[in-house]
Amino acid sequence: xxxxxxxxxxKIGSAGRIKFREQQRDNLPRNVVLACGFxxxxxxxxxxxxxxxxxxxxxxxxxxPDVHDLKRLLVATAQVCKIDDxxxxxxxxxxxxxxxxxxxxxxxxxxxxxDRYEIWEANRYNExxxxxxxxxxxxxxxxxxxxxxxxxxxEPTR
Numbered sequence: 081x082x083x084x085x086x087x088x089x090x091k092i093g094s095a096g097r098i099k100f101r102e103q104q105r106d107n108l109p110r111n112v113v114l115a116c117g118f119x120x121x122x123x124x125x126x127x128x129x130x131x132x133x134x135x136x137x138x139x140x141x142x143x144x145p146d147v148h149d150l151k152r153l154l155v156a157t158a159q160v161c162k163i164d165d166x167x168x169x170x171x172x173x174x175x176x177x178x179x180x181x182x183x184x185x186x187x188x189x190x191x192x193x194x195d196r197y198e199i200w201e202a203n204r205y206n207e208x209x210x211x212x213x214x215x216x217x218x219x220x221x222x223x224x225x226x227x228x229x230x231x232x233x234x235e236p237t238r
Contacts, residue, residue: 085192089202092186096176097168098199104190105167108197114175115158117198119208122171122179123154124197130158132195171199180204 082119084108089097100108113130117123137155140147156177163169176182180201187202200208209216 087189087191088169090188090190092181092188094184095170096173098188099171100167108163110163111160114176115159116153120179120204122199124174124199129195184209
């Protein structure tokens with residue numbers, strides 16, 4: 081079982097660095113891939129997860145302009161970065177700007193998803209969750225109803 085880490089708050093240093101906690105460092109390789117994510121967050125992938133992510137995009141229709149736009153946002157902004165011996169990661173300036181993490185008093189919220197971490201400006205993350213609160217409840221209801229129906233019908237769930 082993967083131990084939950086929770087969402088953690090981190091100061092962004094004047095050099096644009098974030099320091100991972102020990103458990104977070106243990107879950108990441110030294111070299112990671114940073115890229116823009118939806119809602120102005122920064123995605124942090126290990127190399128294997130990044131390769132799988134890119135493979136999914138490679139399967140999409142290359143002639144679709146929407147696919148091109150997604151790739152411009154989610155793939156073309158990628159940079160390989162290194163976590164140092166103290167668990168610090170220097171975030172490139174363009175990604176700091178994308179996430180609204182410029183300035184010496186910037187606070188980042190780090191969350192762990194299945195295949196990556198996301199780095200958010202802390203206030204923006206809270207506003208995002210608050211703004212989507214009712215919608216997320218409805219999504220959860222629909223997913224739970226669907227899962228319960230599959231269980232009652234004897235269908236395997238994911």
